[in-house]
Amino acid sequence: MKQVYLDNAATTPMSSEVIDVMVDKMQNVYGNASTGYGLGREASMVMEVARRALAKSINAKETEIIFTSGGTESDNTAIFQTARSRAKLGKHIITTAIEHEAILQPLETLKQEAFEVTYLPVDEHGNISIDDFKNALRGDTILVSIMMGNNEVGSRMPIHEIGEILKNHQAWFHTDAVQTYGLLDIDVKADHIDMLSTSAHKINGPKMMGFLYKSNQTNFPSFIQGGEQETKRRAGTENVPGIAAFQKAVEALTSETKAARQTKYFGFKQQIINGLKANDVNFEINGELNENSLNHVFNIWIPGISTYIMQTNLDLAGFAVSGGSACTAGSLEPSHVLTAMFGEDSQRISESIRISFGRYTTEQEITDFIEALSSIYQRLTK
Incomplete structure (x- = not known):
């Protein structure tokens, strides 16, 4: 019996061209990108070429792209590290009631650490109110995390409007773009976004691969400890075949x-x-x-x-x-x-x-x- 796949919001099949790139790099570019000899330099070059391409896809600088294992790690990093590094400025966070669990569960953990979280309600169409957001914003708000598009009902959030409101506020603006990256045009500078999460497997790329965009104006310590990869922003040997495959998936879009x-x-x-x-x-x-x-x-x-x-x-x-x-x-x-x-x-x-x-x-x-x-x-x- 033929199987018809209609669950692409959960994951997507890898495209043949992405698989070809990934297999090629697995076989031929196997050096550790942190080493100084030829095989390592070759792996590092592949990685940096991909970083530039991914940065360009959202109008970011290549120094603002951190390779991660996907959307969950990117979300967790943005939430935990922003809150804990900025706690002296305030302990108030704003999000929505319909975020992915990769946002909601870290926030529940932070509430146990005396952070206060405001969950913006949604209407029957899954939309938030800008007036509700304005009323929720406080002087001690340090983080706003609002998804770009919802994974269950498809509602899109007013990201540009929120970014405009926050551009002169101390709060950093994070958006979970896992469900929208590669489907919509994104400009992090025009929308005043400080952090943005993505995942390759939503756009016919490999699983366990993504990136966190972190503006150069934001600064917090590495979430994962144990090495100095990603210019000390994310420890762990980089997945060079996955990174190259992610680049190929993005270039098709x-x-x-x-x-x-x-x-x-x-x-x-x-x-x-x-x-x-x-x-x-x-x-x-x-x-x-x-x-x-x-x-x-x-x-x-x-x-x-x-x-x-x-x-x-x-x-x-x-x-x-x-x-x-x-x-x-x-x-x-x-x-x-x-x-x-x-x-x-x-x-x-x-x-x-x-x-x-x-x-x-x-x-x-x-x-x-x-x-x-x-x-x-x-x-x-x-």
Whole structure:
């Protein structure tokens, strides 16, 4: 049975050209980039060429790119090291109620260290209010961490507006761009962003590879101790094949490519909407269907059918989608994102699925998905 992959917000398959680059570097550039002999210098050169390319992709300086193991490490580094190094200036942090757990869990740890965290609420579309943000901002606020785009419902945050407000404030501005990097054009200087997290596996690159952009105006000690790599900003032998592969994945994403994919993904959303309506499937969208949402993420509520049941039936039919909630160790935990949007008593938090598109998703796959979901719906609702 053919498997149709519609969970690209979780991860993406590596592209063939990325795999080719990674294998080549694994076989031929195996020196430690911190050593001074020829093989080490060759590895270091590969790494620095990639650093320049990645910096250019967000209008940063190459000295502002720190290679990490991915989004989680980048988020953890930005949160913990900013808070702990700036505690004398204040202990107040602002975030949103729908951040990734890589942000929320470190903040819970910091609360045990007497930091105060304000969680901005979201409306039923997953959007925050700028007025709420302005009201939350205080003189002792030292960090604002707000994601660029939400991974469950696709809502986009007003990053530019927040950056403008913070440009003359002491608070450093961090954004988790894991779900948007490579899909949207990003300019850290124009948006006054101090720190930004990315992950390669979201854009057909390798897993366990990412970078943290840290403005040269920010300064904190290395989160991972044990060596002087990354100019003493991140200890550990650099993953040169992964870094080169990340560069290759990014170079495939020109502004024209990004725009074309966004148009394609929006078309997939419309195709699903029209197809499900034509087949009399009762559903509602979680989030919005406009320019204020990420086109590759599509979250829908199907009343009367649990997330687990629908996800399992689609899996058996050969379609990989994600739940509106996360399945952990056999128990279904409510999605904190949908709970923040609709309340803990809403049916949506246990009856929603997330469909997410990627580079290799085809119109025929969407047609097949519509037929499969419609068939399952008719069978389960009889």
